[in-house]
Amino acid sequence: MVNTQLKILRVFGPTAAEVSAVLRQVRDDGCPGLRLLERDGEFAVCVQVSATTRAMAEQYCDKWVQKLKSKFGDDVFATGETSLAQAALDLLLRKRKLLVAADETTGRLVGGLLQPLAHSEAAFDFGTESYANARAQRQIQVPPQLLRKFPGDVVQAAAGRAASALQVTGADYAAVYMPATVGQCPFVLVCDRSGAAACALPPELSDAAIGNQILDLLRRRLQGLQLTDSCITFRPGREHPMLLVSEAGRQRGNTVRFSLRHRTPATREPDRTADFEPMLDFDTAEPAPRPSRPAAQPRAAHAAPVGTIQFETDVDAERNTDPLNIETAGAQAAAEARRRRAVPVKRSAAPAEREPARTPPHSILDDDVPDFSAQLDPETIAAAQAADEADAAAGRTTTAQDFSRAATRLFSEEEQEEVEEKSRRAPDRKEREPVREREEDKTDLRSRSLARIEQAERRRRRMTVTVLVLVLLVLLAGAVGLWWFFRHDLGTRPAARNYGTAAYDDTAEAYLANALEKRPGALGFLGWPGLDGTLVYAPGTEPETASDGTQTPLVRFATANALDLATPGNTVLECTGSSYAGLARQDVMEQNSGFTLYLQNGAYRFKVAAVYYLDPAEEGDGAFDLYGRTDLSQYYDYLSFVAGIQARSLWQTGVDVGDRSHFLTITSQSDEDGVLLCVTGRLIEEEESAALDGAAITAAEDPLLTALQYQRKNQPMPEVRTLLQASVDSYAQQSAAGTAARNNAQAGEEESGTDLSGRLEDLQQQTDELLASADKLLAGLNDVAGGAGATESDLNQGAEGSLPEQSVTVDEVTATPAPTEAPASDSSSSSEQGGSSAEGETINVTMNGTAQTMDLVQCLAMVAQNELGSNAPAEAYKAQCVATHCWILSQSGYPAVYGATPGEAALAAAREVAHVLLTYNGQVCFTPYFASASTGTASAADVWGNDRPWLQAVDSPYDQSVASNWHTNGSSSGTARFSRQTLQDRIKSELGIDLSGVDPNSWFKILSANQYGWVAKIQVGPDGNSETVSGRWFRENLLAGQSVDGRSLRSQCFTFTYDSGLDCFIFDVYGYGHGCGMSQWGAIGYAQNGWGYQDILLHYYSGATITTY
Helix, strand or coil, rough: EEEEEEEEEEEEECCCCHHHHHHHHHCCCCCCCCEEEEEECEEEEEEEEEEECCHHHHHHHHHHHHHHHHHHHHHHEEECCCCCCHHHHHHHHHHHCCCEECCCHHHHHHHHCCCCCCCCHHHEECCCCCCCCCHHHHCCCCCCCHHHHHHCCCHHHHHHHHHHHHHHHEEEEEEEECEEECCCCCEEEEEEEEEEEEECCCCCHHHHHHHHHHHHEEEEHHHHHCCCCCCEEEEECCCCCCCCCCCHHHCCCCCCCCCCCCCCCCCCCCCCCCCCCCCCCCCEEEEEEEECCCCCCCCCCCCCCCCCCCCCCCCCCCCCCCCCCCCCCCHHHHHHHHHHHHHCCCCCCCHHHHHHHHCCCCHHHHCCCCHHHHCCCCHHHHHHHHHHHHHHHHHCCCCHHHHHHHHHHHHHHHHEEEEEEEEHHHHHHHCCCCHHHHHHHHCCCCHHHHHHHHHHHHHHHHHHHHHHHHHHHHHHHHHHHHHHHHHHCCCCCCCHHHHHHHHHHHHHHHHHHHHHHHHEEEEEEEEEECCCCCCECCCCCCEEECCCEECCCCCEEECCCCCCCCCCCEEEECCCCCCCCCCCCCCHHHHEEEEEEEEEEEEEEHHHEEEEEEEECCCCCCCCCCCCCCCCHHHHHHHHHHHHHHHHHHECCCCCCCCCCEEEEEECCCCCCCCCCEEEEEEEECCCCCCCCCHHCECCCCCCCHHHHHHHHCCCCHHHHHHHHHHHHHHHHHHHHHHHHHHHHHHHCCCCCCCHHHHHHHHHHHHHHCCHHHCCCCCCEECCCCCCCCCCCCCCCCEEEECCCCCCCCHHHHHCCCCCCCCCCCHHHHCCCCCCCCCCCEEEEEEEEEEEEEEHHHHHHHHHHHCCCCCCCHHHHHHHHHHHHHHHHHHCCCCEEEECCCCCCCCCCHHCCCEEEECCEEECCCCCCCCCCCEEECCCCHCCCCCCCCCCCEECCCCHHCCCEEEEECCCCHHHHHHHHHHHHHHHHHHHHCCCCCCHHEEEEEEEEECCEEEEEEEEECCCEEEEEEEHHHHHCCCCCCCCCCCCCCCCEEEEEECCCEEEEEEEEEEEECCCCCCCHHHHHHHHCCCCCHHHHHHHCCCEEECCC
16 A cells, blocks of 8 residues: 655745756655645645655655755745745734734735734734724824935835834834835835834735735744845834845746645746656555565475484483483494494485495494403403513513503504604613602603693783783773873863853853863963953963974963952953954954953953054054053043054944943954054943943944054055044043933933923933934833933933942042142133132032033032022022032042033022031041932942941932822833843843743742832842842843833832733832932922921931031
8 A cells, every 4th residue: 555645845935946946956856746836926845755654655755845944944934734824923923923014005915814814813903003093093104304314215214104103003013015116126124123124026916925025024023034135124214225126036926826726737838847746656656576485395204304403312212210220222222323423414315316324434332341351261361460460570560651651652643663763762761760750650640630730820820910910001091091181171161152141151160260270370261252262371371382383372461450450450461373363354353242351259241342453563653552551540541542442443343431441452463464453342340231232343444553554555654643633532422422321310310400301301312312222112101211301221320329438538628629630621611601619629520521620619500400400499409519519529530420501599509518518427428319219218238238327218208299200100101011021031141040931920029128118139030049139230230221111110119010911010110210318309399398408418318417618
């Protein structure tokens, strides 16, 4: 019986010619029963295999199906009867995603394919929330700013409309179809939160084919598959997309119509593929006849069977029950047995043709002679005895040796003559050694056997000793080899593919721990996300030299380690080989945009800030003293170093170098002789995200090279001063942008006054321009974070700063009234902004991104104006000025603040309290402040983990009545709503805790909170598989940027619940900011109720003292 197996492979994406080429190749490889069918761009590849058994047919069919899948790759979307529409719908339902169409035309194209399918309304709205809804249709428009930025760009306009549909409907994907226009081919587009993908179409496609193009593009985006040649991806509003139809795409539609139920007749056109017929049909194959067995030859009745054992006797003797009664069968039986053994057996001859049996020679075994003396003559016996007695009397005795010689001679094959000759040559030992012969006569066979046994035993002992020695030598050699292996083996080397995970960190730390014990001079391990990690050695360590004279490259410290210093610095590592020369290529750089240095005291993670060439021997304007720029504590040195590396960098990495960062520079031999390639990384701060963005790296325009490189290119060296000045300007702009972003978060937490909302809206607009992240906002919520002007892009900065370890006394403040040396000054801007202190007292700050020495009154007034707006009460201005003054003094260097042009009220308040400080035990207090409290504040221990006597939790009752954004709930605000899947992935990446399958209601547990609800400790994970973290880390690190609108909690005063319907965590948050120190809205409330600035300060900083100098 023949069994047939049929399987269908569904393909979409390639052209008919491409599919035909694959099928011809597979057919040539031996695949039977191929047939190709097509409908509206969908291809059905039928594979039919026949075999003798069902299992064999399924096995062969699966083999060819797998081979076809490997050749078609991502173009295979299903098997069997599943259509492309059904496959796309199944993906949407399984991933719980929603698709909408931006217009009615696109909705009809997609809806026509999905409408007949079950449950399609759960994944596609059919226009109910988009184009068929009058209110939503009016809102789904192309943003005007996008039309102004990309005039005449149809692709960007379509993407803008799709993004608008996402925002209005809250869907996950939006689709658009655009027919052909002047200068633009027809195309389909699918947009999601991460960007857009567009696919160019050939002309004259049917409606169903266009709908299938949309669904196939959606399928590939859902699964992260490779797009076709006619597709591009881009970010709406970012760049000009170029969309062209590929040559392959112009040839679509050259196959017959698709039908699974009716066989399509064969065609004779050269490129048609429906005539694929089975190459081998097992249904018509006749089984080969089995060969007939030849007839068996008759066997002779008396022929002995081959392989049968024949016994020595054929006598059926009675069974002898007595084992001691031994009897023989007689002489006749023995003779007969010997006769049978002597007869040769001829199996091929008939019994009649056998030769007659020959009579064997007589043998002593033929006679049964139990008693040899029975037949002897008595007289002969008597004569023999008499002769023996006569010989004994005459002394002629026959020894055992003589008897042995006689027996030997009797059975020997030597001739008798040879025996006699030997006897004549032998000396007469009897005469010369009679005593010895008599002793030898007593020797018997047993003695000789014992000698042979002893000889064999000695030989065996020698062999045993030899074998044991060899085994011991082998074991010793193995032990030495194992000792050498374990002495030099460092364990498993971290795999680059695991970089950034806890597994990589654990492996690197274990590898380093072994290296510290087994490798002299080893100090650390340098890990990369796309390169093999390597050990880092102490300064002066020389590389190992191989037998052929080559040296193994190593990385070693070239300067002292400055990573743990409190002041900025640059540490240099030197690679003796060219291991990192590939970082001059963009593809390698994109995979290695950061690195980690593991030392015994911890791990230091870096983001690559610059990659540049360096000639250590260069002199003149282009010289760059890398090894001499390790101490960057002076601002001019810091600025010179940053400007130098940025001017020379081959890549724009987008990494903010900051104002007081630590750097690590790695030098390596480059592809050019005499020139080093340097990679400078900026140390990632404690609360900064360690995520790397290699895709953001772009090539720099005209980087500053070395003089040697310009000379080799026959190019003049550019004006170094101009390039450095441009780098300084770029750094200033970058620093200003970073400071603005950080202070926007501070402004959102510290702003107060009746004009607070307007100022926050201005700050929000600046932040949006810097971050360009408008597409991250979640549509459909009535309260989007930042909608009221609040900015939450960076929750780690603001007026909190850091708990200072240094202390500043009032005497130190009054002893240095003269201005300090300013790294950069802008006296004109200060003079233009209004009055100055009569005493001329100054203060060092980084105002609005520019480090400078400012007039004290002017600085305090600008900060107060920016923080509280223009209509705050006078006492609130004064409290803000004193808090700002003390906060700046408690920070080192030039702390960053943000200010605005002060009004007369702010200037008057600053003049009055310019010499007022808050002190504790004679030292200036660290005075953080924030926007609003719940009903009270948090202590320093609750926020930073370290206690300060004057930073305790106190009441703040007026915030809820005067503050904006005081209460945030995830039911109405995306800022306080977090997807379960997002938090699950985040917890696994940050804490290494896998919560798959764990009840979300057990994920978090608040362990401690103060009386006002500020969370100090929270447990992440269920009991037995959890980590305890601080409330501040939970808010600013774990949940940072993870809400459904891409933001974080507004404070660490919160509770939470899990909504299974939304599959989200809903947080209920009170207050805005870190919560420690002075609440700005609370200060405004107290001032409005008659409190003076001293009362306000002493309330929020309890235990402190008002000191005037």
